Amino acid sequence: MKIATWNVNSLKVRLPHVLDWLAANQPDALCLQELKLEDKGFPVAELQAAGYNAVFNGQKTYNGVAILSPHPLEDVVRDIPGFSDEQKRIIAATVNGVRIVCGYFPNGQAVGSDKFEYKLRWLGALTEWLRAELTAHPRLVLGGDFNIAPEDRDAHPDWKDEIHVSAPERAAFTALTALGLVDAFRLYDQPERAFSWWDYRMGAFRRNFGLRIDHLLVSPALQPACRACTVDKAPRKLERPSDHAPVVLDLEV
Known part of the structure; x- marks a missing residue:
């Protein structure tokens, strides 16, 4: 089973890239974030023609x-049950007996800002909901754009902004892993400075000035089934790409 996550930074703009990627990689589930469109504009017909259902x-x-x-x-x-939020950031579904939770975590803007406090509240609500989800669905994958680089090695050494790498954000990531969730990418040897996001500005991708903020976390019941987890940088090299690259997890279930 192949599960992937990808912040496409506008599905309308990036739909050709997504369709090409689906054809080439044939995932069993692809989590998408930052669609930037209403449900009425979702490309259901195009995806159905490619052989994919969508929620x-x-x-x-x-x-x-x-x-x-x-x-x-x-x-x-x-959405997160019981958490009042106008922002559309969560969707979950079960695919072939595996519970998949797709999240677009708040950016936070700047440490100490109102948006940062919202990010921490949102993360707290997500963690409590996932505690119950893991009881109901022991085989679970949490995928998405977390907007958190959990360790120093997940950020370029010259990354100076506190957002994405601050102690409160990393503590919130640790609280998720304390549920038993495991960062699948770190189950394997990886290249140094392996990132999943690069700014459009200042030649960041060419210079590999990035962050690893897109993650796939697996439950204890699924960890033995993990076989590989990689970042696919190929779509980031395309014309008019998303600033994120897909992260792909291979399971043997």
Whole structure:
């Protein structure tokens, strides 16, 4: 089973890239973030023609998440239950017995800002909900754009901004892993300075000035099934790319 996550930074703009990537990689589930479109504009027909079902939770101009799969998508949940939030950042579904939670985590803007406090509240609500989800669905994958580089090695050494690498954000990431979730990427030897996001400005991709903020966390029940986890940088090299690259997890389930 192949599960991937990708912040596409506008599905309308990046749809040709997504369709090409699906054809080349044939994932069993692809989590998408930052759709930047309302549900009525979601490209259901184009994805169905490519052989993919979709569930989605969209919002005009900002945010938005989706899960694509060639298999049935069951027991769908949109948003964090019990957490009042106008921003569309969560969708969950079960695919072939694996619970997949797709999240577009808040950016936070700057440490100490109102948006940063919202980010920490959101992370707290997500963690408590996932505690219950893991009880109901022991085989679970949490994928998405976390907007957190969990360790120093997940950020370029010259990254000076506190956001994405601050102690409170990293503590929130640790709270997720304390549920038993494991960062699949770190189960394997990886190249140094392996990132998943690079700014469009200042030749950041060419200079590999980036962050690893896109993650796939797996539950204890799934960890023995993990076989590989990689960042696919090829789509970032395309014309008009997303600033994120897909992260891909291979499971033997």
